[in-house]
Amino acid sequence: MARNPFVPSFGTDPHVLVGRDSILDDFDEAFDEAPTAPGLSVLIAGQRGVGKTVLLNHFQHTAHRRGWLAIAESASPGLLDRLTRDHLPRLLAAHSPEAPTRVRSRSFGLAGANYQEQWEDRYPADATLRSQITEVTDVLAKHETGLVITVDEVQSASIEELRKLGEVLQHCRREERPVGFAAAGLTGPLDALLxxxxxxxxxxxxxxxxxxxxxxxxxxxxDQTVRHAGREFAPGALAEAARASQGYPYLIQLVGQQVWKQHPETQLITAEDVTAGAIAARRRMGNNVHAPAMRSLSEVDKSYLLAMAVDEGEPSRTGEVAKRLGVSPQYAGVYRSRLLASGVIEDAGHGKVRFTIPFLGQYLREHVVVDAMSAIADSAGIDQ
Ligand SMILES: Nc1ncnc2c1ncn2[C@@H]1O[C@H](COP(=O)(O)OP(=O)(O)OP(=O)(O)O)[C@@H](O)[C@H]1O
Ligand SMILES: [Mg+2]
Structure with a gap:
């Protein structure tokens, strides 16, 4: 039985990367024109599940294909420490000809103590990020390669750490060092960070x-994904499966996976498989995407979303939402701004907003047990 080729898993490269060809071309061009190409500094913004991390992966793949080294990090606190105490000493240990002791194991999974001990002599604690990057890139430049750093979830970074990292990167640019940098984050919070x-x-x-x-x-x-894995769609079934994804990258994988799972032993994927798979995919969206997205929101935020959900997937007029909540447009505007900043909703133009994640409205109606009116009225009473 062929293996399910769809990967509804955050940060996992899909079998076929849809709709990002021109970005990948830009990446290629940037590395071809290194070290001076402006395209070697990249910022990827988007809503949850649209494929930001996967694009960071591709930035690295592009670098790897040219023999560059890459460090992948996430912007949780301690980013600079991890770069200077773990990643960079490890790369220096493996690649600097001046290494005092060649590391015996190349098993990068075993980070930490061993490497740190060996490098304590040459790289004392005060060794700066800048000197480490300088040393790595000095070595790599001789081989006409370079170093790439990617930082995911950049909206969660500490400003101070980003500022220091930025200074080092700007020095690298001025010295025309072969350094690539790519960061990714959720649009709303990222704009606030900027x-x-x-x-x-x-x-x-x-x-x-x-x-x-x-x-x-x-x-x-x-179609391509399924054919490569040895099966095919029955006439009509393919278009239906694609429609069920709504073009939302995470759903492409989730719908694909669930449709495939219906009868994995048969050659043909039928319209019935697609119908059943699409329903299963929607159910899973709840646990995997909707519930996590709701976690950081207050009851009042959720009330606002519930009032939007009445529009059943269509964009909502913000004036209308305020009316449904029984509060002034100004008051509702405060919550609208917060939700925009959190990336759960987006501006749909003409005084309208819409959900960024498919089926969120439906999920809220089915799962969020909250007395919308009383939550917002209580809060309005206190704050207005
Ligand atoms: N262009 C694409 N074509 C097909 N599938 C994609 C594409 N981009 C991402 N995916 C798939 O969508 C899912 C989510 O991708 P990814 O983890 O990169 O999203 P994200 O934007 O980083 O999400 P989050 O904001 O939650 O971190 C993964 O299963 C991935 O394989
Ligand atoms: Mg991600």
Missing amino acids: DHDGVTFLRRAQRYDIARVPVADVAEAM
Whole structure:
């Protein structure tokens, strides 16, 4: 029985990457023109599940293909420490000809103590990020390669750490060192981050705002994915499966996986498999995407979303939402701004907003047990 080729798993490269060809071309071009290409500094913005991490992976793959080294990090606190105490000493140990002792094991999974001990002599605790990157890139430049650093979830970074990292990167640019940098984050919080003074280097990066992809391209990718794995769609079933994804990258994988699972032993994927798979996929969206997205929201935030859910997937007029909640447009506006900043909703133009994640409205109606009116009325009573 052929293995299910779909990967509904955050950060996992899909079998076919839909709708991102021009970005991948830009990555290629940037590395071809290294070290001076502006495209070597990249910022990827988008909503949950649209494929930001996967694009960071591809930035690294592009670098690896040219023999560059890459460090992949997430922007949780301690980022700089991890770079200077773990990643960079490890790369220096493996690649610097001046290494005092060659490391015996190349098993990068065993980070930490061993490497740290061996490098304590040459790289005392005060060794800066800048000197480490300088040393690594001095070595790599001789081989016409370089170093790539990717930082995921950049909206969660400490401004101070980003500022320091930015300074080092800007020095590298001035010295034309072969350093590539790519960061990714959720649009709303990322835009808030970019307002800070310390992150000029992020504002100067080549920015990509990624979103859903065309359903026609999804059909082609699903067809190819399934054929490569040895099965095929019955006539009509493919278009239906693609439509069920709504062009939302995470759903492409989830729908694909669930459709495939219906009768994995048969050659043909039928329209019935697609119908059943699409229902199963929608159910799983709840646990995997909707519930986590709701976790950081207050009851009042959720009330606002519930009032939007009445529109059943269509964009909601913000004035209308305020009316449904029984509060003033100004008051509702405060919550609208918070939700926009959190990335759960987005501006749909003409005074309207919409959910960024498919089926969120439906999920809220079915799962969020909250007395919308009383939550918002209580809060309005206190705050207004
Ligand atoms: N262009 C694409 N074509 C097909 N599948 C994709 C594409 N981009 C991402 N995916 C799939 O979508 C899922 C989510 O991708 P990824 O983890 O990169 O999203 P993300 O934007 O980083 O999400 P989050 O904001 O939650 O971190 C993964 O299963 C991935 O394989
Ligand atoms: Mg991600």
